[in-house]
Amino acid sequence: MSFTTNESEGEMLSKDLADSLSNDEGYFGGSSGSGPGQKKGPWTSAEDAILVDYVKKHGEGNWNSVQKNSGLSRCGKSCRLRWANHLRPNLKKGSFTLEEERQIVELHAKMGNKWARMAARLPGRTDNEIKNYWNTRIKRRQRAGLPLYPPDIPIYAFNESPQTKNTGEYSIRDRSHHDFLHANNYGIPDVKFDNLKGDQGGLSYVFPLLDISAQGSCQNYNFMRPKAHQPKRLRESEMFYSNFNGSLNNRFSPFGKFHNDAEPFNGSHAFVNGNFSTSKPFPEAVKLELPSLQFAETDLGSWDRYPLPQMSSFGSAGDCIQSPFPTGPLQSDCLSARNSGLLEVLLHEAQALKKSKSSEKSPNSSIATPSDLMDSSVLNPCEMTVWEEYGDHVSPLAQSAQSVFSEHTPTREKSVDEHLSDIKLEKVNLLSSPVRETQLDFSRPDALLGACWMDKQISECPKDQSVATDAIATFLGEDFCNDHKHTNGTSSYNEGWGLGSYSWNSMPAAFQMSEHL
């Protein structure tokens, strides 16, 4: 061990301390990155004292000399990290304030996982703190099946673009990054139907959509790709340009989106989670997780606590987790979504929609049909601004149900795969509309199933009814569909889909199972 000539008393003290550390807890790792005999693990207060003392005298930097000059058995990297994250002055301790949380969300919408840059914008906070906060938040929201950003964040971020222009800090690449982030943010829970398949002999089809991780071309969009598919570390240019390849012309490509959801949101298996548990286990066991509904009253993030600076009518993430049920008798005699699960929610929404239909869209009605929502949404200037920013003259909203049964429905007979794609496409379009989220919670699969398909667009496209019926059959099983077909001749499609007109016996087996819960 060599010492510099300016070795001070403090350093001598540090060395004394260091000597006393030899028996401290921790271990001495010999793996790569740290030399033999270098201590790893949690820092002790004595080590902290040594490091602080050293930095006071020599300043930050030259971390590799810390070990030599102070006797600390820590590698330079470890010293730097300890100093930066815990010891340096002006560090804020404690949990993030609401404003800081808000800032993090906004910054992440702009920068992505640039923790250090984000930390630079948050005085006293470290990149590690921000990273940890974000990661836990992601997990939470993923599990809840909620979008990562509140609806106002994208606009808010774009409104800050002048700064971008001035500094060049966030170039087009950043923006594209935001695009592909956004394309995933409204990712909706994928629903696995493996169980339905197993339980319904007639339906032997298995979703191919969930087994798409191997489709390399689709990974371009995948913000939260499975680890195995992620490059170790892409520099910004690589990452953004690689995303550009696929996303620039398909920013709202529903297929791009869905084909890239190689990693469905946790908690998304609405049909196969605890809500539909059965005493007769399905032959194909899948991961059982609570659906997003059951997280409705948990802490799902903090931005919903903020008053949104704009577009408040869109609602916040908090809106996404609020029950869309109308108040009144309908609610009173039914179990809550939280307690009853998807089935009751489906019933709720179907009944609500049917009710709204029967009341001939009374202006006072508290229930808005999807078509109503579409109409109203078109008038929202903020919404238009968003899509114009994206350079998309046809907003996803305008492409919702209408487009599914017109533009996206070719005249030829569609394969089951295509039907399913259309179904998912529809869900994506609906989810892309923050407006709708405030009225009906389309981040929830139950809402999608219960509501979006009953849009009047369907009834206005009789020729597509068979297509839709087939697709729905794939969704819910042949039994259900056959029943529907029997009634389809005399009743409107909407009525057919109003679940209130169905007895439980008409429901597929998977639905009936919930009765035994």
Added chain:
DNA sequence: AATTTGGTCAACCGCCCAACA
């Protein structure tokens, strides 16, 4: 009361870049 589960946080690892010899 014991066990399980989930969340948080500190620390480490590996990669990359810039500076420098």
Added chain:
DNA sequence: TTGTTGGGCGGTTGACCAAAT
């Protein structure tokens, strides 16, 4: 120009704790 080194960054891991079962 090339190789080396220090430092920064993002991803990941594991320990710890609290809540739930």
